[in-house]
Amino acid sequence: MLKLYQAGNSICTQKVQITLDEKGLPYDTQNINLFTHEQYSPEYLKINPKGVVPSLDHDGNIVIESTLICEYLDDVFPEPSLVPDAPHQRARMRLWSKAIDEGIFEATRELSFSAMFREKMKAMSEEQRQARFRNVGDPARTARFKSTYAEGVESPYVFQAIATFEKLFKNMEQDLSDGRTWMLGETYSLADINLMPYVARMEYLDLLDIWTADRPHVQAWWARAKERPSFKAAVSGKLTDEDVASMKTYGGAIRDRVRKRRDEYLAGLA
DSSP: OEEEEEOTTOHHHHHHHHHHHHHTOOOEEEEOOGGGTGGGSHHHHHHOTTOOSOEEEETTEEEESHHHHHHHHHHHSOSSOOSOSSHHHHHHHHHHHHHIIIIIHHHHHHHHIIIIIHHHHHTSOHHHHHHHHHHHOOHHHHHHHHHHHHHGGGSHHHHHHHHHHHHHHHHHHHHHTTOOSBTTBSSOOHHHHHHHHHHHHHHHTTOTHHHHTTOHHHHHHHHHHHTSHHHHHHTGGGOOHHHHHHHHHHHHHHHHHHHHHHHHHHHHHO
């Protein structure tokens, strides 16, 4: 039996849900409310000591980290395969995974936070805010959290996020420019799945075209990705009209400044 510990509108959760749906695997779920700090409860920390979602329980065996969960699912349930047979292609797939785990995850968090969660935290009491900061645990993450709360889009971490997305979409456009359908060629894989929820979040925040307006191959890839039934089941189909409207409103409020900061980054490269 598979049980997924998840959170609503969690990008990492969405990645695993897409994989489960592509595999046609039934699974149970348990929601972890991140806003009431359930991820830091003693019971959940026994499952995931990092206090993050998702976590997968497979017949009592716990797997954490969304990228590892997706690869685990492909190992245990190999049909249909989402991992290439050729070693070189598998290495390419993992390069895209590394791009997400080592940069895009944090970049998405900073942009999401500066747009949405910063405003929600402003409505908290000072005691509640400080509790949120303490619960982060990791000093580096706490520093990013505090900077983004205090400075919003002006935070240096948000500037890094904008630059990180610029590099990602530049690399995607380059690889897709040979006419391939998916990131590794003609076969859909975990390389595509790893990217999809993060690209979706930028679209829902009304920020995506800042990076993709002049990248037609990325646009075409994204149009195909959004039409997959697994994406609709795991992402777009689970969002309410209120969710979508809220993200667009919050993202729209920072859109012009994000565009200008991207221009600043590009000017610095020139």
